[in-house]
Amino acid sequence: xxxxxxxxxxxxxxxxxxxxxxxxxxxxxxxxxxxxxxxxxxxxxxxxxxxxxxxxxxxxxxxxxxxxxxxxxxxxxxxxxxxxxxxxxxxxxxxxxxxxxxxxxxxxxxxxxxxxxxxxxxxxxxxxxxxxxxxxxxxxxxxxxxxxxxxxxxxxxxxxxxxxxxxxxxxxxxxxxxxxxxxxxxxxxxxxxxxxxxxxxxxxxxxxxx
Numbered sequence: 001x002x003x004x005x006x007x008x009x010x011x012x013x014x015x016x017x018x019x020x021x022x023x024x025x026x027x028x029x030x031x032x033x034x035x036x037x038x039x040x041x042x043x044x045x046x047x048x049x050x051x052x053x054x055x056x057x058x059x060x061x062x063x064x065x066x067x068x069x070x071x072x073x074x075x076x077x078x079x080x081x082x083x084x085x086x087x088x089x090x091x092x093x094x095x096x097x098x099x100x101x102x103x104x105x106x107x108x109x110x111x112x113x114x115x116x117x118x119x120x121x122x123x124x125x126x127x128x129x130x131x132x133x134x135x136x137x138x139x140x141x142x143x144x145x146x147x148x149x150x151x152x153x154x155x156x157x158x159x160x161x162x163x164x165x166x167x168x169x170x171x172x173x174x175x176x177x178x179x180x181x182x183x184x185x186x187x188x189x190x191x192x193x194x195x196x197x198x199x200x201x202x203x204x205x206x207x208x209x210x
Contacts, residue, residue, distance in 0.1 A: 045209050047071065051086040063087060064193050070209070071100035072202035076115045076177055079146070079189035082107060090116065091205045100202030102176075111181035113190050117199055118176050137161060143168045146189040147177060154178075156186070174199035 037046040037055075047070045050058035060083055064075045067087045075087060090102035102116035143156035145168055154170035168188060169178035175195055179188050 046086070047089055047209050048087040060084075067103060068194055070203070071103060073100055073103050073117075074115055074175070074192055074194035074197070075103050075105060076113045076190050076192045076195065077105050078107065078111060078113050078179065079191050088210045089202075089205075091210070092117075092201075094201045098205045100205055109181070109183065111179065111184055114176075114178050114180070115192070115195065116176040116178075117201055118171075118174065141165060144187045145170045145172075145177065145179065146187055147172050148191055148195075149189075151187065 037052045046052070047067045048063050049055065049066050050060070050063040063084075064077075064087065067073075067075055067089065071089045073089070077084065084105045085108045086106045088104050088106065089100045090104065091098050092101040093099075094101065102114060104112055104114045106112050138161035139158050141156040141158075143154040143165060145152055145154045147170065152170045152172055154168045156165040157167040157169065158164065159166055164182045165184075165186075166182055167178055167180050168184060168186070169176060171177075172192075173195060177190065177192070177195070179190060
């Protein structure tokens with residue numbers, strides 16, 4: 001919660017300058033970590049050896065293998081010649097331990113391709129009432145993805161009713177595979193690396209690196 005001080009000039013609340021300065025410093029730190037993901041001791045905070053402003057040029061196959069080796073999970077890519085900006089990982093508490101549970105491949109234009117271990121709770125039960133509610137709210141629509149050359153059914157998700165579809169999500173081999181971005185068309189093509197294995201949590205996350 002933000003701290004505030006009364007503003008005698010107009011009776012409204014003004015943010016504490018010290019708090020604003022702290023927010024600004026935190027933003028600068030995060031930006032620096034994004035551009036330079038290497039600590040002063042030389043240890044990288046990220047799993048992708050090709051990510052970062054000063055990162056050496058690393059072959060995409062080597063980047064993918066480094067993330068797969070660290071996480072124990074598959075990686076999904078947009079089926080394009082464009083090289084991703086960053087390949088990162090998601091973590092979740094599984095049986096009381098922090099494990100890698102997904103990978104996210106991010107591109108410079110804001111598009112993402114992602115693979116996730118399904119939530120243990122699973123999807124809500126499908127019945128006429130829930131289907132009618134989804135249709136009425138306008139946030140979901142039937143969509144498709146093309147995964148490794150095969151067209152599969154997907155759910156298209158919007159952030160606001162009747163807005164653009166910003167996520168297309170499909171169940172492929174028990175994994176949740178999706179693409180994000182307003183520029184991603186219906187039937188968008190992705191390819192997976194290592195997704196033939198049964199869905200399971202990845203390695204323990206002991207370094208905090210993503």
